[in-house]
Amino acid sequence: MKLQGKVAVVTGAASGMGKAIAKLYAAEGAKVIVSDLNLEAANVTVDDIQASGGEAIAVVANVAQEVDIQNLIDTAVSTYGTLDILVNNAGIMDNFVPAADLTDELWNKVFAVNATGPMRAIRKALPIFLEKGNGVIINVASIGGLMGSRAGAAYTAAKHAVVGLTKNVGFQYALKGIRCNAIAPGGVNTNIGTTMNQPDEFGMARATAGASSNPRTGEPEEIAKVALFLASDDSSFVNGEVITADGGWTAY
Numbered sequence: 301m302k303l304q305g306k307v308a309v310v311t312g313a314a315s316g317m318g319k320a321i322a323k324l325y326a327a328e329g330a331k332v333i334v335s336d337l338n339l340e341a342a343n344v345t346v347d348d349i350q351a352s353g354g355e356a357i358a359v360v361a362n363v364a365q366e367v368d369i370q371n372l373i374d375t376a377v378s379t380y381g382t383l384d385i386l387v388n389n390a391g392i393m394d395n396f397v398p399a400a401d402l403t404d405e406l407w408n409k410v411f412a413v414n415a416t417g418p419m420r421a422i423r424k425a426l427p428i429f430l431e432k433g434n435g436v437i438i439n440v441a442s443i444g445g446l447m448g449s450r451a452g453a454a455y456t457a458a459k460h461a462v463v464g465l466t467k468n469v470g471f472q473y474a475l476k477g478i479r480c481n482a483i484a485p486g487g488v489n490t491n492i493g494t495t496m497n498q499p500d501e502f503g504m505a506r507a508t509a510g511a512s513s514n515p516r517t518g519e520p521e522e523i524a525k526v527a528l529f530l531a532s533d534d535s536s537f538v539n540g541e542v543i544t545a546d547g548g549w550t551a552y
């Protein structure tokens with residue numbers, strides 16, 4: 301087992317990529333803190349893990365709230381004694397809203413979840429990792445954080461921020477035994493679309509202009525395998541990197 305005895309926090313783990321990551325980590329021996337806004341759905345993930353002989357607990361957390369991030373990491377440590385792996389997966393879309401129509405409310409909401417949340421979780425986890433002399437951080441970015449228009453202005457900017465944060469943390473703490481990497485998924489079969497309503501027609505048309513070149517839609521389990529690689533010693537020399545997992549879409 302690649303993660304035997306490790307303790308992992310996974311945000312947004314009640315569905316989609318987060319759920320797949322949590323289940324795979326548990327199957328590989330990790331004790332998993334399944335974090336999500338939806339406690340009932342998070343408990344389903346926990347039930348699935350326990351039914352397969354794994355160990356997990358559910359913790360409700362809105363990653364846009366500092367108090368929830370504090371409680372999430374504190375609960376991991378109080379329950380399992382430490383923290384080894386942090387996966388910042390929770391995220392929301394932005395209705396493809398272009399810059400001309402962007403409101404402060406939407407900008408702040410998207411950044412709070414997609415960029416500030418991961419920053420706060422990293423900030424909270426780092427002292428634990430520094431004391432131990434090791435730790436792994438995995439941020440789920442997006443090809444929207446590498447390209448100019450795979451979403452609206454807020455989502456694109458927030459995911460670019462996650463990429464920059466990943467590289468900064470990876471380099472600055474490299475000598476402390478801490479690795480920080482990101483995954484940039486392309487189109488994946490998840491329910492993140494439920495975070496959208498009434499998408500902007502102009503913004504969506506521009507953002508999806510290259511959709512026909514997408515070879516296929518990925519599955520959450522495929523992203524989870526990348527997350528396992530980054531969490532394990534198999535990637536011991538990979539740090540400050542962004543691994544694109546999009547079936548070749550951005551190679552076009």
